Amino acid sequence: MPRTQASSPFWRESRLTISLILGVELLALLIPAILWAPINGTDIVITAGLASLSIAYSAFTRSTERARWGLHHGTDTARYQNLLGVWGFAGAVLLPVPLAWLLAVAAGVAEWPARNVAGHARLYRHVYSTAGAVMAATAAHAVSSTTPFGTVAVAAAVPAYIAVGALTVMAAMLTAGEAQIARGLLKPLAHQVELCSLAIAVGIVVLVSSHLGMLAWLSLPAAIGLQRITTRNRLRQVTDQTQLKPMTEDAWLIAAREVIAALPVVSILRIDTAAPAAVNAVAQFHIGCDALGYLGAGGLGLLLVDCPALSAEALAARLRTALREKGIDASVAAAGKPRDCHSLDDLLALCEAELVARDAASRSAKPARPEA
Numbered sequence: 001m002p003r004t005q006a007s008s009p010f011w012r013e014s015r016l017t018i019s020l021i022l023g024v025e026l027l028a029l030l031i032p033a034i035l036w037a038p039i040n041g042t043d044i045v046i047t048a049g050l051a052s053l054s055i056a057y058s059a060f061t062r063s064t065e066r067a068r069w070g071l072h073h074g075t076d077t078a079r080y081q082n083l084l085g086v087w088g089f090a091g092a093v094l095l096p097v098p099l100a101w102l103l104a105v106a107a108g109v110a111e112w113p114a115r116n117v118a119g120h121a122r123l124y125r126h127v128y129s130t131a132g133a134v135m136a137a138t139a140a141h142a143v144s145s146t147t148p149f150g151t152v153a154v155a156a157a158v159p160a161y162i163a164v165g166a167l168t169v170m171a172a173m174l175t176a177g178e179a180q181i182a183r184g185l186l187k188p189l190a191h192q193v194e195l196c197s198l199a200i201a202v203g204i205v206v207l208v209s210s211h212l213g214m215l216a217w218l219s220l221p222a223a224i225g226l227q228r229i230t231t232r233n234r235l236r237q238v239t240d241q242t243q244l245k246p247m248t249e250d251a252w253l254i255a256a257r258e259v260i261a262a263l264p265v266v267s268i269l270r271i272d273t274a275a276p277a278a279v280n281a282v283a284q285f286h287i288g289c290d291a292l293g294y295l296g297a298g299g300l301g302l303l304l305v306d307c308p309a310l311s312a313e314a315l316a317a318r319l320r321t322a323l324r325e326k327g328i329d330a331s332v333a334a335a336g337k338p339r340d341c342h343s344l345d346d347l348l349a350l351c352e353a354e355l356v357a358r359d360a361a362s363r364s365a366k367p368a369r370p371e372a
Contacts, residue, residue, distance in 0.1 A: 031138055037096035046208065047091065047099045053220050054087040054107040060220075061227050062114040082111060083223045084133065085194060089161050089201040090216075092137035093144045093154060094208055100141055104133045125172075132168030139164040154205055158198050162191055193230050197223065228262050246300065252293020256303045257344040259291075260337055267312035267336030268344070269302040269319065270295065270351035272359075273329060282319070301348075309336025331358050 061082075084107045091103040108130030115126055140161040147153040166185050173182035184190055200223060204216045247255070260266045271282065282292065282300055295301035304312055316334040323330045333354035335347040 031097060031101055031134060037098065039096055039099060043095055043099055046094055046213065047103055049213070049216060050087040050091050050204075051103055051106045053217065054084050054103070055110040056220055057083065057086070057223055058107070058111045058114045060224050082115075083193070083197040083200075083227055084108075084111060085136075085161065085165075086197045086200045086204070086219055086223045088133055088137050089140055089157070089198050090204040090208075090219075092140035092161065093157055093205050095141075097138060097141055100137045101134055104137050105130065108133065128172045129169060132165050132172075135168055136161045136165035154202055158195075158202070161198065162194060166191070193226070196226055200226070247291060247293035249294045249296070252291060252295065252301055252303070253344070255291055256293075256301065259303065259305065260342075260344045260347070263305060263337075265306055265308055265337065267304040267307045267309055267334060268347050268351065269304065269312060269316050270333050270335075270348065270355065271300040271302070271319070272296075272298065272331045272333075272355045273300075273323075274298045282323075304336075307336065309334065309339040312336050331355050331362075333358070 088100075088104050088107060091100045095103065108126065112123075112126055140157040143160040144153045144157040147156045170182045170185050173179070173185075200219050203222075204219050207213055207215050246252075256268065260268075282302070291303040293301050293303075304315070307315070312334040316332045320330070320332050323332070333351040335341070335350040335354075337347065340350050341347055
């Protein structure tokens with residue numbers, strides 16, 4: 001019996017969540033009208049500044065999101081996490097509700113290209129995430145405006161912002177049948193990065209309240225730095241979880257290219273071998289690799305974060321010895337940033353040249369066949 005459209009998983013998921021999405025979106029759209037407040041010139045200037053910073057963040061971190069997608073591709077379900085709360089929370093505390101709503105919507109629209117960088121994101125999920133950000137900002141504004149002004153008001157708004165945003169996303173996940181992922185949001189560690197981002201947001205509030213709003217631009221490099229640290233940590237977590245199971249070539253190239261572009265010190269090892277046992281052998285060595293992936297028809301690539309080129313060469317020598325002791329015919333080359341070059345393509349080209357030179361040297365070292 002042929003499957004009907006109503007029996008497809010995507011249709012069932014969409015049907016289950018469509019009512020929730022419409023309800024949340026309707027409430028989010030009505031918030032500016034229900035909670036209208038006077039707007040002055042200063043509010044407009046603050047809104048423009050915060051919106052510009054959030055849009056710049058989404059543009060700068062698009063490459064980092066490509067690396068995150070590459071790390072998760074083929075290993076587990078990628079849970080997207082942004083740091084737009086840096087400016088969304090600051091706007092919730094400093095601005096009237098209509099402008100806080102406008103800020104959240106503008107940030108969500110600008111964020112979509114980064115979120116969909118791999119072409120696998122679902123628009124309706126982004127819609128209810130943005131609606132959740134609007135509702136979280138509204139809750140934070142309500143708490144901060146009803147609490148005596150000062151440190152207490154800002155501190156009280158932080159848990160309100162986190163709780164409302166998390167509950168909105170959890171409700172949508174439960175409706176879509178993703179209960180296990182939703183339960184993960186109940187763990188305190190799931191909100192560790194968000195707490196760090198809100199600490200930056202509190203700094204913006206303090207600067208603006210102290211008439212030092214021109215320094216709020218410092219939040220952009222702080223947020224980008226936090227995002228890159230989070231991606232680097234996730235790189236190592238994925239490596240531990242998969243026990244160095246090789247990534248696909250496309251995923252490894254994406255992750256390696258973006259991590260190399262983002263970090264000042266990175267090295268790669270390139271292994272050329274036709275031995276089927278080489279993959280399992282390399283995966284068992286645990287030589288400090290942060291990401292292992294297939295590379296070419298008969299090769300492997302290893303990414304070494306925070307590893308200088310000299311250390312990578314030492315690791316390559318150890319790997320050659322270990323493979324030789326196991327009777328595996330393989331050639332290993334190493335290159336590193338910043339000593340050798342600054343891009344993945346150049347590092348791979350240097351490794352390829354070294355592999356060719358080693359292959360030529362090994363051929364010339366073999367004894368010539370006697371004449372017949």
